[in-house]
Amino acid sequence: MEFAFTEEQQMIAETAQAFFRDNATSERVRRAMAADGIDRELWAAFCRELGLSGIGLPEETGGSGLGMVELAIIAEAAGAQVAALPMLGSLVQAAQAIAAGGTQEQRAALLPDLISGEAIAGYFYDGALKVEGDRLTGGAHYVTHGASASLFIVTDNRGMWVVRADDPGVTVTAQTSMDQTRPFARVTLADAQGEALADPAAALAAAHRAAFIAVAAESLGGAQACLDRTVAYSQERVQFGRPIGSFQAYKHRLADMMIEIEQARSVVYWAACAVDEQSDEADLAIHAAKSFAADTYFRCAGDMIQLHGGIGFTWEHDAHLFFKRARSLQSMLGSGNWHRERIATMILGEAA
Amino acid sequence: MKLGFSAEDELFRQECADWLNGQMAGEFKDIKGITKLTGSPERRKEWEQQLAAHRWSCIGWPSQWGGRDATLAQQVIFAEEYARAGVPGRINHIGIELAGPTILAFGTEEQKRQFLPGIAAGTTIFCQGFSEPNAGSDLASVRTRGRLENGEWVVNGQKIWTSLAHISDWIFVVTRTEEGSQGPKGLTFLMMPLDQPGIEVRGIRQINGDSEFNETFFTDARCPADSLIGAVGQGWGIAMGLLAFERGVSTLGQQMGFRNELDDIIAAAKANGAANDPLIRQRLAKAEIGLRLMRYGALRMLSQTDHKKIDGAALTYKIQWASWRRNLGELAMDVLGQAGEVSDHAEYEWDTLPNLFLFSRADTIYGGTNQIQRNLIAERGLGLPREPRYVPKG
Numbered sequence: 234m235e236f237a238f239t240e241e242q243q244m245i246a247e248t249a250q251a252f253f254r255d256n257a258t259s260e261r262v263r264r265a266m267a268a269d270g271i272d273r274e275l276w277a278a279f280c281r282e283l284g285l286s287g288i289g290l291p292e293e294t295g296g297s298g299l300g301m302v303e304l305a306i307i308a309e310a311a312g313a314q315v316a317a318l319p320m321l322g323s324l325v326q327a328a329q330a331i332a333a334g335g336t337q338e339q340r341a342a343l344l345p346d347l348i349s350g351e352a353i354a355g356y357f358y359d360g361a362l363k364v365e366g367d368r369l370t371g372g373a374h375y376v377t378h379g380a381s382a383s384l385f386i387v388t389d390n391r392g393m394w395v396v397r398a399d400d401p402g403v404t405v406t407a408q409t410s411m412d413q414t415r416p417f418a419r420v421t422l423a424d425a426q427g428e429a430l431a432d433p434a435a436a437l438a439a440a441h442r443a444a445f446i447a448v449a450a451e452s453l454g455g456a457q458a459c460l461d462r463t464v465a466y467s468q469e470r471v472q473f474g475r476p477i478g479s480f481q482a483y484k485h486r487l488a489d490m491m492i493e494i495e496q497a498r499s500v501v502y503w504a505a506c507a508v509d510e511q512s513d514e515a516d517l518a519i520h521a522a523k524s525f526a527a528d529t530y531f532r533c534a535g536d537m538i539q540l541h542g543g544i545g546f547t548w549e550h551d552a553h554l555f556f557k558r559a560r561s562l563q564s565m566l567g568s569g570n571w572h573r574e575r576i577a578t579m580i581l582g583e584a585a
Numbered sequence: 586m587k588l589g590f591s592a593e594d595e596l597f598r599q600e601c602a603d604w605l606n607g608q609m610a611g612e613f614k615d616i617k618g619i620t621k622l623t624g625s626p627e628r629r630k631e632w633e634q635q636l637a638a639h640r641w642s643c644i645g646w647p648s649q650w651g652g653r654d655a656t657l658a659q660q661v662i663f664a665e666e667y668a669r670a671g672v673p674g675r676i677n678h679i680g681i682e683l684a685g686p687t688i689l690a691f692g693t694e695e696q697k698r699q700f701l702p703g704i705a706a707g708t709t710i711f712c713q714g715f716s717e718p719n720a721g722s723d724l725a726s727v728r729t730r731g732r733l734e735n736g737e738w739v740v741n742g743q744k745i746w747t748s749l750a751h752i753s754d755w756i757f758v759v760t761r762t763e764e765g766s767q768g769p770k771g772l773t774f775l776m777m778p779l780d781q782p783g784i785e786v787r788g789i790r791q792i793n794g795d796s797e798f799n800e801t802f803f804t805d806a807r808c809p810a811d812s813l814i815g816a817v818g819q820g821w822g823i824a825m826g827l828l829a830f831e832r833g834v835s836t837l838g839q840q841m842g843f844r845n846e847l848d849d850i851i852a853a854a855k856a857n858g859a860a861n862d863p864l865i866r867q868r869l870a871k872a873e874i875g876l877r878l879m880r881y882g883a884l885r886m887l888s889q890t891d892h893k894k895i896d897g898a899a900l901t902y903k904i905q906w907a908s909w910r911r912n913l914g915e916l917a918m919d920v921l922g923q924a925g926e927v928s929d930h931a932e933y934e935w936d937t938l939p940n941l942f943l944f945s946r947a948d949t950i951y952g953g954t955n956q957i958q959r960n961l962i963a964e965r966g967l968g969l970p971r972e973p974r975y976v977p978k979g
Binding site: 237475488498517573 | 589969
């Protein structure tokens with residue numbers, strides 16, 4: 234049995250963890266929060282120096298091959314620091330969609346700039362998108378890092394198109410967002426020009442799989458960080474003459490966090506492996522991963538605030554960064570209830 | 586990192602499944618699907634012997650002692666196929682999974698020759714004498730006394746929750762052999778034959794009406810002076826080593842049993858319309874996720890090669906499955922509605938799902954309560970301060 238990291242995967246994990254720990258510091262994340270939610274220096278280093286941006290993308294377009302397990306490792310490490318990067322929309326959703334559903338030309342034209350970080354893509358779904366030839370009318374309210382994107386990947390779950398942000402038919406409005414490390418923008422398309430991807434079904438499937446796994450892995454990293462930081466605090470903070478971590482009520486709450494997190498770890502890497510191995514469990518696993526890990530993250534982030542007491546409620550402390558990221562991850566890409574309803578349909582043997 | 590097993594292992598899986606399914610369709614058809622540990626004890630002793638005759642009784646043991654030197658992956662596969670085929674649980678589980686490995690690890694050559702062939706053959710059934718009325722969670726406070734007298738151990742005291750003692754042949758007993766000692770010191774691990782005038786076994790009627798557990802009374806009970814594992818006074822270390830075996834491969838087989846229970850609930854929900862209730866659907870999905878995560882948690886645990894590292898998956902496993910199954914019992918009753926409240930049997934006896942509801946209240950208690958598990962996780966897994974000892978004043 235080898236349901237454990239290989240040496241290479243262990244190395245990637247250690248490299249990524251060290252990179253984010255050293256660079257995505259609280260100070261730098263907060264600076265990005267005050268701007269457009271992107272630490273440009275971190276983004277450039279991540280894409281160019283570290284060379285981790287091409288994971289899970291084909292080598293001939295500048296990617297590094299590898300798969301969902303490695304993508305999860307990176308997302309987990311980034312999530313542990315609530316890193317302010319446009320990774321989810323640009324590298325996970327948009328790039329995966331293009332890699333899986335684009336023609337050779339589309340891949341060659343779009344992927345290298347996304348992988349090098351020179352271009353940032355936003356990704357959104359509009360079920361009521363009006364399509365007339367290559368003209369698109371519609372839009373979306375919650376496009377992650379949309380205000381910083383130079384192109385958009387747009388889908389109505391039937392077709393998928395590339396739309397340039399500077400097209401005259403595109404209006405982008407930054408939104409004041411609760412999670413400032415991953416702010417939303419409202420994007421409106423009015424007769425904007427779209428270039429269709431060749432195989433939208435493949436593109437959609439790839440974008441969904443990768444996004445569910447990345448969000449789950451990010452949640453795992455964040456949840457573990459909430460636990461680690463709270464454990465450290467519980468050993469420093471003294472009340473009634475003893476470290477607060479010696480009180481059983483406190484210990485048990487931390488233990489409950491660990492119990493959930495260990496399961497979140499299993500679900501993330503089960504889903505990643507299942508997709509990489511094209512297992513018939515993959516569909517169930519990605520829905521399980523998104524719902525379980527995001528719920529775990531939110532619970533741990535909420536507990537982190539409670540267990541820190543007053544300091545955890547302040548802007549100065551990082552607890553709110555985790556808490557807001559966790560809440561955002563719970564709502565995006567389908568709520569936990571929606572994903573579990575998918576699973577219920579599968580196990581009850583009903584047609585989807 | 587990967588989920589799947591090798592092609593060779595999958596062949597082994599087929600071999601296991603073929604043999605087990607053949608047995609459950611043939612000679613041992615009558616015991617297929619029994620879920621209660623107390624059902625058909627005589628036939629199940631014969632089943633233990635059938636397993637042994639085909640060298641399936643203890644595949645993880647060395648071949649010298651009747652095993653197959655099976656790899657961890659093969660043991661996982663056998664456990665999964667065993668439960669998938671609907672074969673009832675092993676009544677000699679304690680002998681195979683706990684006593685045998687303990688004797689292999691800590692016993693003398695002579696003890697191996699004395700006990701292992703019988704355990705492997707299914708003719709020596711073991712039970713476990715750890716807990717006492719005043720030593721539950723606090724196992725180290727056992728009071729059952731043992732003293733050496735004319736070349737024999739003479740034991741007095743009482744054990745409780747001795748699962749299946751009424752059909753067992755031998756019991757291993759943690760006894761206090763050093764007068765005045767306290768806690769984990771001064772304990773000795775003895776092996777005693779149950780069939781003797783000094784031992785009396787009384788069933789404890791449980792919440793579900795069944796009597797799987799017992800009280801076992803020792804009144805000048807005897808065993809030879811050399812019927813101990815390890816040295817005199819070293820019983821705590823042996824007992825702790827034994828408990829470590831409890832977290833092994835057998836958990837995978839247990840999960841397949843859980844799979845059958847959840848499948849029964851899903852079938853019941855479809856049959857009575859509960860499956861149309863959105864809240865029930867959510868809970869079914871949560872149960873499904875929890876079950877899958879148990880399997881992958883166990884596979885992570887078994888894939889761990891660095892045994893010095895604290896293994897979070899192993900440390901949290903007990904409370905995870907116990908809480909999951911207790912919730913499953915409640916879900917079963919919510920799906921069944923009032924139909925779960927009545928039994929077709931004239932006696933106070935319950936079918937699988939109502940029985941699951943009742944029995945699963947024990948899951949979060951035995952083998953370390955949920956509260957003790959949380960202490961262990963916080964202290965061993967997170968490095969938090971240990972619980973203070975109570976010191977009486979004055």
